[in-house]
Amino acid sequence: MKRTNYCGELSVSNVENKVVLMGWAAKNRDLGGVLFIDLRDRTGVVQLVINEQAGGEVFSLAESVRSEYVIGVEGIVKKRDPETVNKNIPTGEIEVIVSRLVIYSKSETPPFYIEEDIDTNEQVRLKYRYLDLRRPDMQKNIITRHKVCKIARDYFDSNGFLEIETPMLIKSTPEGARDYLVPSRVHRGSFYALPQSPQLYKQLLMVAGMDRYFQIARCFRDEDLRADRQPEFTQIDLEMSFVDIDDVISVNEGMIAEVFEKTIGVKVKTPFLRLTYKEAMDRFGSDKPDTRFGLELINLSEIAAGCGFKVFADAIASGGSVRAINAKGAADRLSRRDLDSLVDFVKIYRAKGLAWIVVTQDELKSPITKFFTQEEIQAILKKTDAAAGDVLLFVADKDNIVFDALGALRIEIAKRLDLIDKSRYNFLWVTDFPLLEYDDEQKKYVAIHHPFTCPFDEDIDKLDTNPLSVRAKAYDIILNGTELGGGSIRIHDRELQAKMLSLLGFSQEEAQERFGFLLEAFKYGTPPHGGMAYGLDRLVMLLTGSESIRDVMAFPKVQNASEPMSNAPDTVDKKQLMELGIKIRETQ
RNA sequence: GGCCCGGUAGUUCAGUCGGUUCAGAAUGCCAGCCUGUCACGCUGGAGGUCGAGGGUUCGAGCCCCUUCCGGGUCGCCA
Numbered sequence: 001m002k003r004t005n006y007c008g009e010l011s012v013s014n015v016e017n018k019v020v021l022m023g024w025a026a027k028n029r030d031l032g033g034v035l036f037i038d039l040r041d042r043t044g045v046v047q048l049v050i051n052e053q054a055g056g057e058v059f060s061l062a063e064s065v066r067s068e069y070v071i072g073v074e075g076i077v078k079k080r081d082p083e084t085v086n087k088n089i090p091t092g093e094i095e096v097i098v099s100r101l102v103i104y105s106k107s108e109t110p111p112f113y114i115e116e117d118i119d120t121n122e123q124v125r126l127k128y129r130y131l132d133l134r135r136p137d138m139q140k141n142i143i144t145r146h147k148v149c150k151i152a153r154d155y156f157d158s159n160g161f162l163e164i165e166t167p168m169l170i171k172s173t174p175e176g177a178r179d180y181l182v183p184s185r186v187h188r189g190s191f192y193a194l195p196q197s198p199q200l201y202k203q204l205l206m207v208a209g210m211d212r213y214f215q216i217a218r219c220f221r222d223e224d225l226r227a228d229r230q231p232e233f234t235q236i237d238l239e240m241s242f243v244d245i246d247d248v249i250s251v252n253e254g255m256i257a258e259v260f261e262k263t264i265g266v267k268v269k270t271p272f273l274r275l276t277y278k279e280a281m282d283r284f285g286s287d288k289p290d291t292r293f294g295l296e297l298i299n300l301s302e303i304a305a306g307c308g309f310k311v312f313a314d315a316i317a318s319g320g321s322v323r324a325i326n327a328k329g330a331a332d333r334l335s336r337r338d339l340d341s342l343v344d345f346v347k348i349y350r351a352k353g354l355a356w357i358v359v360t361q362d363e364l365k366s367p368i369t370k371f372f373t374q375e376e377i378q379a380i381l382k383k384t385d386a387a388a389g390d391v392l393l394f395v396a397d398k399d400n401i402v403f404d405a406l407g408a409l410r411i412e413i414a415k416r417l418d419l420i421d422k423s424r425y426n427f428l429w430v431t432d433f434p435l436l437e438y439d440d441e442q443k444k445y446v447a448i449h450h451p452f453t454c455p456f457d458e459d460i461d462k463l464d465t466n467p468l469s470v471r472a473k474a475y476d477i478i479l480n481g482t483e484l485g486g487g488s489i490r491i492h493d494r495e496l497q498a499k500m501l502s503l504l505g506f507s508q509e510e511a512q513e514r515f516g517f518l519l520e521a522f523k524y525g526t527p528p529h530g531g532m533a534y535g536l537d538r539l540v541m542l543l544t545g546s547e548s549i550r551d552v553m554a555f556p557k558v559q560n561a562s563e564p565m566s567n568a569p570d571t572v573d574k575k576q577l578m579e580l581g582i583k584i585r586e587t588q
Numbered sequence: 589g590g591c592c593c594g595g596u597a598g599u600u601c602a603g604u605c606g607g608u609u610c611a612g613a614a615u616g617c618c619a620g621c622c623u624g625u626c627a628c629g630c631u632g633g634a635g636g637u638c639g640a641g642g643g644u645u646c647g648a649g650c651c652c653c654u655u656c657c658g659g660g661u662c663g664c665c666a
Contacts, residue, residue, distance in 0.1 A: 033623035047626070067616090086626055109617060111598055119600055123658050176666035196666085223665040348591075348662055450666045504666095548659095558658070 001072050001102060008044020010091050014077040019096060021046065022072045022104075024134065025065045026114065035062050039073065039096075040114075042139055047086070047095040048073055058101050068107035068114060068131075074100035122550070126564040129555055141552045145540045147263050149216055152236050155255045161212040161238060166201035168194060168218070174514055175451065175504075177221035180231070188581040194220035197533060199450060200518055202239040203490055206529040207521045214238040216536065225559050227548045228482065228538055232557065236485070236539075239531030245473055245489060248530050249429060252477065252485075256427065263543050266425055272477070276432040285323075285407025287433070290481025291426045293419040295410045297323045297403075303379045304396070309371035311353070315396035322396040323406055324380075327413055329389045331358050338416075339391075345412055346395060351405035355394040359386050368394075411481065422545075428478050435459075435472040436503070444505040449474040451504055452497070452518075453488040454530070460496070467503060473530070484539055487532020494522040 004020045023041035030036075037048040050062040065071060075098040086092035111128055112120040116137045125132040132138055153163065172179045172193035179193035195201075197219050205213045217237045225231065240248060253270040260266045273291070280289050283296045304312040304322040312322045327334065334342075343354040357366040359381070369377060384392050393413075395405045414420050435455050436445045447453060449472055455463065459470040473489035491497045497519060501511040511519070540552040550556035557563050577583065 027626075029625045029628050031623055031625060031628070032621070034625080035623095036625055036628085038626075049624085052623075081624080084624055084626085088626080092626085109598065113599075113616080121595085121599085121658075123595090124599080126658095173666085177664085199666095221665060224663085226665085227660070229665070350662085447666050453666095559660090560657090564658090 001074060001100070003072070006043040007039050007041045007046040008090060010046050010077055010094055010096070012079060012093050015079045015094060017077045018074070019077055020072065020074045021048075021096065023070070024107075024114070025067060025069045025071055027067070028065060030063060035059065037062065037065060037071075039071070040136075042143075044090055044136075046091040048075065048098050049078075049095050050098045050101070054097070054099065058098060061101050061103065062098070065101075065103065066107065066109070068110055070104040070107070072102045072104060073098045123558075123564065126550075126556070126558065129565045133554060138551070141540065141544045141546060142554060144263055144544050145536070145552055148259055148536065148540055148543065149236075151259050151262050152214075152216070152255060155258050156212075156214040156238065159212070159251060159254075161214040161240075162210055163215060164205060164210065164213050165215060166195070166198040166205075166217065170195050170201075171514075174506075174510075175446070177223050180220045180222050183580040183582055185579050196221050197235060198237055199452065200515075202237060202531060203452065203518065203529065204521055206239055206241045207524065207526050209241075209527075211241045211527075212239070213531075217533075222561075225557065225561060228535075228541065230537065230549055230553065230557055231561050233549070234536040236534040236536050237531070238533070239529060241527040241529045243489070243528070243530055245431070245475060245530070248487060248489070248532060249475065252532060256477070259539070260425065260543070268425055268427060273426075273428040275428055275430050277430055277434065278432065280430050281403050285403040285405075285410060286481070287430055288476065288478045288481055288483045289407075289428070289430075290411060290414075290420070291428060292421050292424050292480055293414045295325050295327065295413060295419070297325060297406050297410070298384050299323050300380060300383055300394070303376060303383060307372055307376050309368055311355070312394075312396045315398075318398075320396065320398040321402055322394060323402050324384055324392050324394045325406055325410055325413070326384045326386060327391040327393065327417070328387075330391045330413070330417055331360060331389045333417055334358075334391050342393065342409065342412070346405040346409055349405040349408055350401050351395050351397055353395075354405075354409070355396070357386075357392040357394075359388055359390045359392065361388045424480070426480055430476045430478060431474075432456075433472045433474045433476075434468065435470040435474075436467050438468065442505075445503055447500075447504060448472065449486070449488050451500055451515075452490045454491045454496075463499065463503060475532070477532075477534075479542055482538055482542060483535070484542070485532050485534035487530065489528070489530035492522065492526040492528050494519055494526075497522060 001020045003022045005014065007021055007023055010019065021039055023039045026038040026040040026045055028035065028037050033052045035050040037050070038045045039048050050059055052059050073096065075096040077094050078097050080093055080095055110131050111124055112118055112131070114131060114134050116135060118135065133142065169182060169192035172181065172191065173196065177196050179196065182192040182194065184190045184192060198215060198217050202213050215237045217235050218232065219235050220232050222231060240251070253272055257268050257270055260268050275289070277287055280287050282299065283289070285297050299321060300323060301316050301321040305316045307313050315322060339356050346354045355368045357364050357369060386392055393409065395402050433448055435448065435453065437448055439446045445467055454473045456471040456473060462470050474486065475488065476486035477484045491500060498511065501515065506514070537549045537552055541549050544552060546552055555563060555565065562568060
């Protein structure tokens with residue numbers, strides 16, 4: 001038998017056609033003299049009908065079919081009687097009257113139902129991932145992922161980009177995430193690293209005159225996992241020559257618009273909103289703000305400076321700030337107990353506490369109002385636009401703690417009060433990031449983006465005098481509070497690159513040792529260039545409405561970075577280790 | 589590394605104060621019956637290392653300790 005059609009593609013237009021279908025038996029309904037089987041393949045399900053009188057052999061064979069048997073059938077497509085139409089499935093108007101049936105393989109009873117919206121422990125799903133992936137919603141996710149890749153490829157191709165592969169076995173980079181290392185057999189004691197991103201190679205491709213590059217690139221970072229983070233993930237990576245920020249942004253807005261329209265039919269408006277890093281932090285306490293709801297931060301430092309409440313006054317005196325969120329009209333939805341739990345919530349972010357004022361018609365309920373003068377209280381109420389029914393929530397600390405705590409609190413409150421409109425797709429760019437930050441632990445400057453990011457032209461002078469004030473030509477693209485991707489214009493000047501590396505604490509020798517090949521390349525004519533990279537998995541996660549990146553990866557890893565189906569990683573033969581010159585040392 | 593949540597039939601879960609009724613439900617599975625079902629129905633049946641180990645107790649699914657596994661999160665992720 002040779003397949004003629006897919007199950008889900010049959011319709012009334014196929015009525016009276018003789019068809020051959022292949023797939024998995026999803027459900028049997030044995031009524032005695034007539035037997036129904038739902039046949040499922042990638043495209044959907046269709047009902048098979050086997051009548052007893054149609055032929056004893058086919059019927060008895062069909063009676064032995066169990067869930068997930070792989071079968072092939074030949075039959076005639078028939079229109080169903082109106083009273084037997086199933087409106088719940090797309091093929092519900094027709095059915096296939098089976099005349100031949102082949103069982104290609106039997107199946108043990110699967111450990112969970114092969115259907116949408118199962119309520120099964122993820123551990124079990126991952127152990128039997130091939131069964132999980134057989135479920136329609138997982139198939140949809142994987143198909144969407146394929147479409148995104150295809151659309152991105154076509155888009156970049158038609159915009160003059162070349163798809164170029166870069167190596168997976170590369171030199172270890174000293175900064176950034178922890179590398180996955182691969183021992184070299186030939187060079188005993190030496191290691192390759194798996195790429196955290198194709199960063200240096202794509203820049204070298206620009207030096208090589210490829211002009212526009214893209215790649216759907218696998219990347220590796222040996223860091224702890226999250227719902228939206230895997231140690232092995234995929235980037236849509238691109239780089240362009242002779243461009244500045246606006247060029248990169250507009251090419252990418254076009255790509256995103258096309259992806260959203262062609263996958264989920266959402267028309268996104270371009271150009272996207274742009275926020276500077278400073279504005280994003282001031283208003284949302286985050287460099288990846290979710291703008292689907294309000295609850296913006298309000299800076300009360302001016303009012304609180306020198307006030308009678310020591311916690312506030314001290315925070316400001318030591319260079320920090322006091323900021324607040326006004327949860328409008330939430331007074332009757334946030335009980336005293338809820339407020340206590342919010343106090344605990346902000347402590348996760350190292351805030352020492354959370355002060356609050358509940359505004360009612362005739363009084364202010366709060367543990368802190370007694371520390372303020374009437375004037376100060378009035379100023380606070382005015383600045384926060386407080387009205388009866390509002391709840392004001394304050395954090396006072398160093399700026400970064402205030403932002404972390406209130407930024408997270410903002411989202412937490414929005415979730416609890418159900419303020420988020422899930423039908424919206426709020427894209428925005430965050431720009432004007434600082435180039436550097438000071439790492440107290442390492443006692444040195446570190447690049448916020450990476451060491452190849454170009455500073456603002458007008459800030460270059462300040463590299464020597466006030467490095468922390470230098471802005472970077474970097475940009476992140478944010479969707480609904482998730483960082484989808486980011487990039488930058490790169491340094492293309494050898495001197496400036498060398499200066500950056502020295503500012504980051506690399507000695508001349510170290511810089512030469514680690515990045516010598518890049519600096520060397522820059523001697524030979526380097527075009528101005530820049531680009532960006534998307535987290536493909538996150539993008540698909542948002543497109544499919546998935547809660548976890550694992551739901552859009554065929555074979556993801558779990559929190560301890562292992563893979564439950566194959567049980568990777570695993571020990572290897574002594575012989576393999578011998579060849580590599582590796583000995584496992586027991587640690588205590 | 590820290591914090592929070594979870595682990596009981598194949599699956600999803602309930603299990604009160606530690607005690608008879610505590611080895612339970614639903615679903616799935618198996619068998620029989622059934623000619624229009626589509627969550628088919630009816631009758632019957634099988635199915636358990638209560639994650640593991642230790643402790644307290646006359647007695648532990650339940651209390652205590654240790655440990656393993658999974659999820660979330662902080663740190664980490666240029």
